[in-house]
Amino acid sequence: MTLEAKYGVPTVAVHTDKFDKVVRSVAEVSGMPDLAQVFVPQPIMGKTPAQLRAYVDGTDPISGRHVMQEVIDGLTRPRDGGRGAGEYDRSTPRLVEPDSEENLHRLFLERNWTDTLPIVLPTEERVGAMLGGTRRKPDEIVGRMRSTHFREYWQYTVEKVAVNAVMAGARPEYFPVILALAATGVTARGSSSSAVAAMAVVNGPIRREIGMNAGTGAMGPYNHANATIGRAYGLLSQNGQGGSVPGLSYMGNQGNNYAYNSVTFAENEERSPWEPFHVQHGLALSDSAVSVFSGVRSTAFTLGLREKHWREHVGHLLRGMDPHGPPALLLDPIAARQFVDRGGFTKKDALIDWLHDAARMRAGEYWDYQLIQNYIYPRATFGEEPWASKLEAAADEEIPMFRREDIHVIVVGGETNGYWRIMGCNYQTTESVDAWR
Amino acid sequence: MSNMTVLDPTGYPPKISAKQLAPRLDTLNGRTVYLVDCRFDDSGLFLEQMRAWLAEHLPGVTTVLKPISSVYLVDDPKTWEEIRARGHAAILGVGH
Numbered sequence: 001m002t003l004e005a006k007y008g009v010p011t012v013a014v015h016t017d018k019f020d021k022v023v024r025s026v027a028e029v030s031g032m033p034d035l036a037q038v039f040v041p042q043p044i045m046g047k048t049p050a051q052l053r054a055y056v057d058g059t060d061p062i063s064g065r066h067v068m069q070e071v072i073d074g075l076t077r078p079r080d081g082g083r084g085a086g087e088y089d090r091s092t093p094r095l096v097e098p099d100s101e102e103n104l105h106r107l108f109l110e111r112n113w114t115d116t117l118p119i120v121l122p123t124e125e126r127v128g129a130m131l132g133g134t135r136r137k138p139d140e141i142v143g144r145m146r147s148t149h150f151r152e153y154w155q156y157t158v159e160k161v162a163v164n165a166v167m168a169g170a171r172p173e174y175f176p177v178i179l180a181l182a183a184t185g186v187t188a189r190g191s192s193s194s195a196v197a198a199m200a201v202v203n204g205p206i207r208r209e210i211g212m213n214a215g216t217g218a219m220g221p222y223n224h225a226n227a228t229i230g231r232a233y234g235l236l237s238q239n240g241q242g243g244s245v246p247g248l249s250y251m252g253n254q255g256n257n258y259a260y261n262s263v264t265f266a267e268n269e270e271r272s273p274w275e276p277f278h279v280q281h282g283l284a285l286s287d288s289a290v291s292v293f294s295g296v297r298s299t300a301f302t303l304g305l306r307e308k309h310w311r312e313h314v315g316h317l318l319r320g321m322d323p324h325g326p327p328a329l330l331l332d333p334i335a336a337r338q339f340v341d342r343g344g345f346t347k348k349d350a351l352i353d354w355l356h357d358a359a360r361m362r363a364g365e366y367w368d369y370q371l372i373q374n375y376i377y378p379r380a381t382f383g384e385e386p387w388a389s390k391l392e393a394a395a396d397e398e399i400p401m402f403r404r405e406d407i408h409v410i411v412v413g414g415e416t417n418g419y420w421r422i423m424g425c426n427y428q429t430t431e432s433v434d435a436w437r
Numbered sequence: 438m439s440n441m442t443v444l445d446p447t448g449y450p451p452k453i454s455a456k457q458l459a460p461r462l463d464t465l466n467g468r469t470v471y472l473v474d475c476r477f478d479d480s481g482l483f484l485e486q487m488r489a490w491l492a493e494h495l496p497g498v499t500t501v502l503k504p505i506s507s508v509y510l511v512d513d514p515k516t517w518e519e520i521r522a523r524g525h526a527a528i529l530g531v532g533h
Contacts (some may be wrong), residue, residue, distance in 0.1 A: 002512070003529070007521045013489075014530035024531060031455040044531050045478040053486040068490055075470070075526045076462050088453040113446050121443045145448070147512050154448035163446045188509040189493040193533065240448040370478070375508055378476045382507040 001244075011035075012074035014190025016042035018240035019060040021248045022191075029152050036074030038067060045370065094159075102424040112245045115260060116236060117244040119167040129160040133175030134436055138162070142182045145241035146189040147249050152299035156182065156240035161232075164239055168232035169421075173210050174225055177202060177290055177437035181233045184291045186428045188237040188262045189244035194371075195252030197296040199263040199328070199425055200233060201410055203278035204288030206433050214268035216414025221261075258296050263423070266414055271333035272411035273340050281430040284372050293408075298325050298424035303417065305338040310356065317422055318359035318401065324371035325424025327355065327407035332413030348409050356404040364395030466497040468525035471518070474504040480531040487528065 003009045005131060015023050017039040027035040040055040047055075059066050059341035091413055096104065104121055108114050120126065131138055138159035146153045161182045165175055181188075183201060188198035202212055213223035221227055238244035246252075267274040278289040300317040332338070345351035346361045386403060393399050408427050413419070462468060472488055474481040481504060488500045503526065505513045520527050 001456075003517055003520065003527050004459050007517045008459045009517075009520055009524065009527050010461050011527040011529060012458045013532055014483075014528060014533035029450070031453050032458065034458060038532065040483070042533075043478065044480055044533070047482075049486060051480065052483045053485065053489070056486045056490045058454070068487075068494070071487075072465060074493075075465060075528075078461055086455055088455070090450045090453065092447045092449060093445050095452075096443050100439075104441060104443055117500060121441060122446065123441060124444065127444050140461055152451050152452050156448040159444070160446065160448055163444045164439055167446060201496045224477055235446070239446040242448060243448055348457050374477045375510075378505070378508045384507070411484050426495050 001027065001032055002270065003034060010075050012037050012038055012071050014071070014431055016040060016044060017252065018042045018247075020062045022102070022251060025248060026237050027114040029242045034079040037072060037295065038070045040067060041061070047137045051282065051422075054407065066117060068187070069226040077307065096249060100246050102306060112169065112243060113235075113239055115231065115238075117260075119235075120161040127162050130165050130170070130172050130175055131159065132159065133172030136179065136436065142179060143185045145185055145187045145237055147187055147189060147241050151191070151241075151249070154240060154242040156236065159241060161236050164236035165232040168228045168235050170228040170232045171210075171224075174229050174232075176433050176436040177206060177210070177229050177286075178236070179234045179289045180431040180433045181229070181292065182236050183288075183436065184292050184429050186294055187261065188208055188234045189241065190294060191244070191249045191252070192295075193253050194295075194297060195254045195256045196294060197256040197258035197262060197292040198233065198237075199296045199423060200230060200265075201277055201291045201293075202229075202264070202266045202289075202313060202433070203269065203276045203291070204283070204433065205286065206288035212266035214266035214270075214412055216416055218264060218268070218412050218414070226264050226266070227261055230261030230339065232265065233262045234259060255281040256297065268333055268411050268413060271415065273333075273336050273346070273413070274409070277392050277408070277410050278430055280393075282347065283430065283432070289430050290433055291430040293328060294428050295325060296323055296423055296425040299421055301419060301421035303419050304335060305342045305418075306319060307342065310342050311340075314355070315358045315360075319357065319361055321359075321367055321401075321422060321424045322371055323366055323401040324375055324428065327359070327404040327422045328408040328410060328425050328427070329355070329420065329422055331409065331411050331420045332418055333411055334413075334415050334418035335413045338418060340342070346363055351409060352404060352407050355407050356400055358401065359401040359407075360398040361401055362395065363390065363393035365398050365401045366401065368392070372411075457474045462526055465495055465526065469499040469501060469523060471520045471524045472500055473504045473520070473527055474502065474526045475509040475529065475531065476504050477509055478531070478533055483531050484528070487530075
């Protein structure tokens with residue numbers, strides 16, 4: 001689209017067929033509905049040259065026309081050139097047309113406004129009560145989100161966030177946390193075909209004030225605040241950004257069960273041997289904050305740290321992660337203290353240093369990962385560090401899998417045992433909750 | 438059963454600004470077409486096959502296979518400028 005509109009170069013975009021609705025929708029909202037788009041079968045990845053040549057020689061699975069004829073026509077035949085100059089408003093209404101409770105529940109489902117589980121209908125009275133949980137004005141813009149980098153941003157107000165918080169079953173006292181999540185601008189409904197979820201970690205006094213769980217079952221369906229704050233984060237994401245519909249605005253190939261409540265929990269600060277996560281990121285112990293991670297997909301787990309081979313065991317867990325999904329260790333307090341006892345990591349930074357060094361693999365294997373080829377190799381060849389230097393390593397030289405700054409440690413759990421896990425995910429930001437009270 | 442009034446949960450989309458497409462070419466013969474590799478999931482290998490097809494069927498077309506400078510998430514004005522300066526048309530692929 002940039003080449004067409006900004007540089008004046010006639011262009012044809014070739015996509016795989018699974019993305020036809022997505023790319024047509026993006027072209028439409030970008031003001032170029034007549035953009036020339038041609039489709040070939042999915043997948044491209046892993047196909048032989050002969051198989052790829054067959055795609056070129058074959059037909060577009062969407063239009064049924066010969067692929068190359070469509071390409072040639074796309075570059076040479078006049079196209080309408082959009083809807084003409086000007087802007088087109090797409091404003092959304094404040095209220096839904098009044099209807100019966102049963103019909104409204106059906107409508108919310110049909111419009112893909114829910115996570116398909118029953119919701120609380122956002123009446124004016126309920127939304128008004130939710131707005132009582134903050135001093136912010138209902139019409140104040142909280143932030144903006146989009147499901148993926150090539151889609152347009154949508155904005156949302158305090159009232160819109162309140163509507164979604166009501167739908168999730170949250171209580172007004174949770175609302176500052178939900179607003180802080182909305183203010184991050186980090187979507188919990190990313191559209192990536194890798195089927196991502198988000199993770200939200202709450203720190204500070206707000207945890208106790210609203211009864212969040214940092215102990216036994218903290219990441220499970222056993223605490224009203226944890227459950228509904230996380231659900232509200234998901235609903236406000238999908239509605240605030242303008243949708244999360246499979247095949248149109250959500251392309252996660254398998255989906256992700258973590259997305260039901262975005263792995264939302266409180267850190268067990270009281271039982272942690274280290275400083276809390278939000279303090280690591282510049283806030284005071286007395287501050288309340290929420291930190292968000294995106295790209296939550298992979299998980300590894302084990303029990304405790306054995307005296308003889310704990311280093312090797314942890315190294316194997318780390319090497320089991322995809323190198324494009326850096327590790328966030330979620331440690332039960334028992335496991336956290338074992339890291340202190342076994343490794344002498346009295347500071348979290350020392351543990352992260354060690355993890356960075358332990359997570360190594362041969363350069364040849366590293367560069368051959370598909371996601372490294374897709375997202376890191378191009379940046380390395382572009383000269384970006386530390387990846388550019390990694391390119392100089394011999395194929396059998398062991399290199400770090402992750403950047404140190406992408407490795408994180410959080411303490412959560414109720415000490416029923418020393419199980420712990422690694423989430424492959426990307427830390428995004430930490431937002432003050434107090435600012436949204 | 439009485440009707441209820443509820444609020445719409447969706448955010449506010451930006452206005453759509455209509456944009457004009459570039460003028461199309463009268464012919465590809467004698468023109469330079471850039472095949473732009475977005476460097477995702479072996480797209481370069483696919484574009485090599487497309488380039489071979491063009492060489493066989495439209496020998497009057499000059500093709501340039503050009504990988505973007507970094508990842509597809511990053512705008513690449515240097516490459517776009519090159520295509521505008523040296524090319525007449527572009528084929529981008531492969532979107533996924």
